[in-house]
Amino acid sequence: MSKKPVRVAVTGAAGQIGYALLFRIASGEMLGKDQPVILQLLEIPDEKAQKALKGVMMELEDCAFPLLAGMEAHSDPMTAFKDTDYALLVGSRPRGPGMERAELLAVNGAIFIAQGKALNAVASRNVKVLVVGNPANTNAWIAMKSAPDLPRKNFTAMLRLDHNRALSQIAAKTGKPVSSIEKLCVWGNHSPTMYADYRFATIEGQSVKEMINDETWNREVFLPTVGKRGAAIIEARGLSSAASAANAAIDHMRDWALGSNGRWVTMGIPSDGWYDIPKDTMFGFPVVCEGGEYKVVEGLPMDDFSRERIAITLKELLDEQAAVKHLV
Numbered sequence: 014m015s016k017k018p019v020r021v022a023v024t025g026a027a028g029q030i031g032y033a034l035l036f037r038i039a040s041g042e043m044l045g046k047d048q049p050v051i052l053q054l055l056e057i058p059d060e061k062a063q064k065a066l067k068g069v070m071m072e073l074e075d076c077a078f079p080l081l082a083g084m085e086a087h088s089d090p091m092t093a094f095k096d097t098d099y100a101l102l103v104g105s106r107p108r109g110p111g112m113e114r115a116e117l118l119a120v121n122g123a124i125f126i127a128q129g130k131a132l133n134a135v136a137s138r139n140v141k142v143l144v145v146g147n148p149a150n151t152n153a154w155i156a157m158k159s160a161p162d163l164p165r166k167n168f169t170a171m172l173r174l175d176h177n178r179a180l181s182q183i184a185a186k187t188g189k190p191v192s193s194i195e196k197l198c199v200w201g202n203h204s205p206t207m208y209a210d211y212r213f214a215t216i217e218g219q220s221v222k223e224m225i226n227d228e229t230w231n232r233e234v235f236l237p238t239v240g241k242r243g244a245a246i247i248e249a250r251g252l253s254s255a256a257s258a259a260n261a262a263i264d265h266m267r268d269w270a271l272g273s274n275g276r277w278v279t280m281g282i283p284s285d286g287w288y289d290i291p292k293d294t295m296f297g298f299p300v301v302c303e304g305g306e307y308k309v310v311e312g313l314p315m316d317d318f319s320r321e322r323i324a325i326t327l328k329e330l331l332d333e334q335a336a337v338k339h340l341v
């Protein structure tokens with residue numbers, strides 16, 4: 014018997030990430046090749062944006078995706094999020110050259126208050142929310158705080174792009190396939206302060222740290238390359254990453270919904286006090302997903318350098334939260 018369709022809301026649906034994301038959701042890459050979806054697409058109430066959204070929907074229609082069970086255009090989150098099972102909050106302003114993501118808080122923060130409230134009012138009580146719009150961790154925190162009737166754990170921020178970037182750098186350094194790397198993680202904020210950590214990573218059972226055996230490379234090449242990759246892409250493309258961001262959003266939601274098969278992945282999630290990160294801080298942690306839930310990998314040992322890096326990224330997040338506390 015075929016499965017009942019699930020509702021997937023995507024905001025910023027006519028933007029660059031939206032264009033790289035929607036076709037993959039509709040083809041079953043996110044929720045499985047047997048799971049029909051209804052797309053509930055939100056764009057700003059602006060003639061040009063709504064017209065562009067109609068164009069994207071025409072293209073979706075022209076793909077004749079067997080799993081696309083329905084599609085709606087919205088300009089109000091209160092209708093876009095009605096009964097939604099999954100919400101991908103992409104819509105917001107991207108940064109340009111020379112900006113940091115935190116500078117977007119002033120323009121983007123308010124979006125996530127309105128959208129958090131709308132999710133609180135009309136979404137499925139089990140909705141799984143992924144915030145992509147920057148600064149992603151703090152926007153996810155704002156949305157979570159604006160939705161007091163939904164479980165906190167349903168709100169997540171995207172650090173999967175950082176995780177994937179770290180995987181590719183390790184694969185290039187070791188000459189081993191990306192798929193062979195396990196137990197990598199990225200701690201903290203989706204910003205240059207993030208701490209990509211391969212101390213526990215293995216390839217075919219062998220320690221990646223021992224294989225690389227180069228702490229100078231870790232500190233002077235690996236960490237800055239992963240941490241500043243977004244800016245490097247803006248510098249090269251003139252626009253921020255889109256296809257790789259959409260790909261990471263698919264990976265994040267797929268693993269959360271369908272499981273990570275025992276593999277560690279990185280998700281930005283509200284802390285429950287793990288690793289001394291204050292409760293509710295939206296922080297990148299290593300997790301394993303199973304049965305529609307994520308579970309933090311606990312008990313990992315910390316050395317002085319890791320403690321220092323985690324303190325830096327935590328302070329940045331707490332400062333971002335403090336800057337918007339009056340709004341939530």
Ligand SMILES: NC(=O)C1=CN([C@@H]2O[C@H](COP(=O)(O)OP(=O)(O)OC[C@H]3O[C@@H](n4cnc5c(N)ncnc54)[C@H](O)[C@@H]3O)[C@@H](O)[C@H]2O)C=CC1
Nearest residue numbers: 025027028029030056104105106107145146147149171258
């Ligand atoms: N967390 C991550 O790893 C990444 C996050 N991003 C962030 O994703 C966001 C979107 O990036 P792009 O798609 O490249 O930008 P874009 O400018 O191409 O598209 C954004 C779309 O969102 C729409 N929008 C703005 N406010 C909205 C609202 N309140 N409700 C619904 N739609 C709204 C705009 O009309 C536009 O069509 C940016 O904030 C960007 O910085 C980008 C890459 C990676």
Ligand SMILES: O=C([O-])CC(=O)C(=O)O
Nearest residue numbers: 108147174243244253254
């Ligand atoms: O750098 C940006 O502004 C877009 C982004 O978050 C990324 O590519 O990681």
